[in-house]
Amino acid sequence: CYYVAIVPLAADVVIESLPPPDSLIVDTFLKTMSNNLQSEQPKQDTKQKRYFAYIAESYMQYPKRTFIGDGNTTAGVESCNVLYLSRHRPEDPALRPGLKYTGFLIARVDRDHATRDESFRHNDPFFLKRKR
Secondary structure, three states: OOOEEEEOOOOOOOOHHOOOOOHHHEEOOOHHHHOOOOOOOOOOOOOOEEEEEEEEEEOOOOOOOOOOOOOOOOOOOOOOOEEEEEOOOOOOOOOOOEEEEEEEEEEEEOOOOHHHHHHHHHHHHHHHHHHH
């Protein structure tokens, strides 16, 4: 599965000063907008502020092209059959003028235990020696 996470920001936030994607909190679109656009402490250091992202799209296969903010959460391909972190459904509302956006791709890889066991049994010298 692939998920597109979007981080909406106030126009004055420098994208390069954001923390890495794995430090961002994934939540709903509304909570993300509310958190990221708070104006209570506009001078707060970007490194200290906690930023949220929301899942805008999900796919079973990586699409050739996608548009964020068009209301379509699948880009014409099959949607991922698992919600992100088992609770975040894709939301793709229109992008708001005057805001800055960045995002990142999350790839979910599930193990295929049957394939893994099969490859270990036939190819790994360690397991070949142990069978004797």
